[in-house]
Amino acid sequence: MGYNTVQGKRIISFLKGSAGEHLTADEIFRRLADGGTAVGKATVYRWLDKLVMRGMVRQFSGEKNESACYQYTGGLKCDNHYHLKCFVCGRLLHVDCVYLDKVAEHILDIHGFVLNEEKTTLYGICADCKK
Amino acid sequence: MGYNTVQGKRIISFLKGSAGEHLTADEIFRRLADGGTAVGKATVYRWLDKLVMRGMVRQFSGEKNESACYQYTGGLKCDNHYHLKCFVCGRLLHVDCVYLDKVAEHILDIHGFVLNEEKTTLYGICADCKK
DNA sequence: TTGCGTGCAAAGGTTTTGCATGGCA
DNA sequence: TGCCATGCAAAACCTTTGCACGCAA
Numbered sequence: 001m002g003y004n005t006v007q008g009k010r011i012i013s014f015l016k017g018s019a020g021e022h023l024t025a026d027e028i029f030r031r032l033a034d035g036g037t038a039v040g041k042a043t044v045y046r047w048l049d050k051l052v053m054r055g056m057v058r059q060f061s062g063e064k065n066e067s068a069c070y071q072y073t074g075g076l077k078c079d080n081h082y083h084l085k086c087f088v089c090g091r092l093l094h095v096d097c098v099y100l101d102k103v104a105e106h107i108l109d110i111h112g113f114v115l116n117e118e119k120t121t122l123y124g125i126c127a128d129c130k131k
Numbered sequence: 132m133g134y135n136t137v138q139g140k141r142i143i144s145f146l147k148g149s150a151g152e153h154l155t156a157d158e159i160f161r162r163l164a165d166g167g168t169a170v171g172k173a174t175v176y177r178w179l180d181k182l183v184m185r186g187m188v189r190q191f192s193g194e195k196n197e198s199a200c201y202q203y204t205g206g207l208k209c210d211n212h213y214h215l216k217c218f219v220c221g222r223l224l225h226v227d228c229v230y231l232d233k234v235a236e237h238i239l240d241i242h243g244f245v246l247n248e249e250k251t252t253l254y255g256i257c258a259d260c261k262k
Numbered sequence: 263t264t265g266c267g268t269g270c271a272a273a274g275g276t277t278t279t280g281c282a283t284g285g286c287a
Numbered sequence: 288t289g290c291c292a293t294g295c296a297a298a299a300c301c302t303t304t305g306c307a308c309g310c311a312a
Contacts, residue, residue: 003266003311025302040269045302064192064199064277065300084244093244099237106230112258113215113224119254127243134286134291156277171294176277195302196275 007039011047015057015072022060022090024067058092060085060121083121088129092121138170142178146188146203153191153225155198191249193223214252219260223252 002008010032015023023031025044032039048070051057056075061068071092082100084093104115133139141163146154154162156175163170179201182188186206191214192199200223202212213231215224235246 115255123250124244124246
């Protein structure tokens, strides 16, 4: 599980405090630069990777030459649960849907591909922003 | 509309000849290096941008530090097309599938969300790596 | 004491841009 | 002739990595 470092505690604490927000690695880096022990940018990236692995944080890759952004979710079980990310407002929508469950089944049966719902995010424009 | 240059003609001609294939900018660059007037990489990027704008080419952005890939469509509204990315071998599978087309429809009808297939990648484990 | 975690800077990848040159009209 | 398009190399961008040092256990 690793050592219990000041930097790790600051990063996790900061992320928890901004649960729901979508932040870039650089934003996190800058926000941690003030007050307390500063945290190196490489360390921010290393922790984000680790937290993504653990399922505590979701990562959304940006366009080329744009930062990826990260959102703290706290590792809530997201079974049968899909994520729709809106380009416009940036919100992450959590969707439970029987129909979508069948999609994973189809992809497995026909394409032989085991879909990982947790790691997959569907991108588009949400109902509110569509108007 | 711009000048009618040898390089532009070669790029468009090559793309038309590989309609349906998914090519990276670098692949296009390398394929054009042999035979006829070579085309600079910057020019390849400039033409791809231009053709994406015109709707002649679709762009699929890859992960960070991976090339985007491009597909010539000739401006036709082509079939919805999904990307399955395998964690294990890293391959990107391109899937045309009628069933998956209906998924986008469902997401729109029921969840009010306009899915962007170009920007969406489904993650999991491919048939080969599953064994 | 052991060895993981960190910070810095450099490297790594793709894509964009500045600027002088060459080719189209 | 006028000016856009091109090519080269450098820059830009985010992210990863190498290495020495410091700190947790």
